Amino acid sequence: KAGVTQTPRYLIKTRGQQVTLSCSPISGHRSVSWYQQTPGQGLQFLFEYFSETQRNKGNFPGRFSGRQFSNSRSEMNVSTLELGDSALYLCATRSGRKSTDTQYFGPGTRLTVL
Amino acid sequence: KNQVEQSPQSLIILEGKNCTLQCNYTVSPFSNLRWYKQDTGRGPVSLTIMTFSENTKSNGRYTATLDADTKQSSLHITASQLSDSASYICVVSAGSGGYQKVTFGIGTKLQVIP
Numbered sequence: 001k002a003g004v005t006q007t008p009r010y011l012i013k014t015r016g017q018q019v020t021l022s023c024s025p026i027s028g029h030r031s032v033s034w035y036q037q038t039p040g041q042g043l044q045f046l047f048e049y050f051s052e053t054q055r056n057k058g059n060f061p062g063r064f065s066g067r068q069f070s071n072s073r074s075e076m077n078v079s080t081l082e083l084g085d086s087a088l089y090l091c092a093t094r095s096g097r098k099s100t101d102t103q104y105f106g107p108g109t110r111l112t113v114l
Numbered sequence: 115k116n117q118v119e120q121s122p123q124s125l126i127i128l129e130g131k132n133c134t135l136q137c138n139y140t141v142s143p144f145s146n147l148r149w150y151k152q153d154t155g156r157g158p159v160s161l162t163i164m165t166f167s168e169n170t171k172s173n174g175r176y177t178a179t180l181d182a183d184t185k186q187s188s189l190h191i192t193a194s195q196l197s198d199s200a201s202y203i204c205v206v207s208a209g210s211g212g213y214q215k216v217t218f219g220i221g222t223k224l225q226v227i228p
Contacts, residue, residue, distance in 0.1 A: 004157070010161030025197045030215050032172070040219040041220075042203070042218050042219065042221060043158075043218040045216050054212070088160075090157050092158075099145050099146055099209075099214045100163060100165065103160065104160075105158050105159070107155075107156055107157050108156075108157055114171050
């Protein structure tokens with residue numbers, strides 16, 4: 001079974017631009033969560049999608065948005081990029097929405113904002 | 115405010131030695147606690163998950179303990195190997211049903227040296 005796939009793996013953007021990141025879950029997984037990881041803050045929850053609906057949301061500004069498609073693939077969009085958005089963006093998928101379901105993380109997308 | 119604190123921030127040990135990582139949390143209502151291992155440049159991988167009623171869980175050379183009364187957890191690594199060099203992240207979920215608030219610790223960076 002293929003693991004969680006994230007594309008692109010690396011991205012360099014400039015302030016003010018926008019970016020779209022993609023996450024393809026493990027086959028059969030319907031829940032996709034997005035996280036931002038920085039050295040100072042650690043992992044922070046962005047949002048979770050299940051069956052194309054946002055089910056849970058962290059404390060991030062509206063510049064961060066996402067969506068999920070009918071095949072469970074998910075995209076995350078960040079508009080008007082700021083230097084502080086430089087981070088590793090991870091998605092994690094699981095089959096259901098039980099908190100005890102194991103989450104499987106992708107390798108992440110390293111975003112650098114110049 | 116939900117918080118998860120991990121100690122130490124970093125640790126260097128000799129190959130073959132044991133070590134214990136700590137996680138203290140102030141999360142309510144407690145749902146479950148997970149330990150993740152994150153290799154450099156990769157996404158986190160789940161090691162253990164414990165609910166309120168569980169006080170110990172093993173995964174090979176990794177043993178996690180949970181004291182729900184004192185709100186402390188530890189991850190014990192036995193007979194360390196070079197491949198154990200990674201960041202270890204404690205994650206605590208609060209809430210019930212479909213809505214869960216997830217709080218991540220900053221992580222402990224472990225380096226195992228020959």
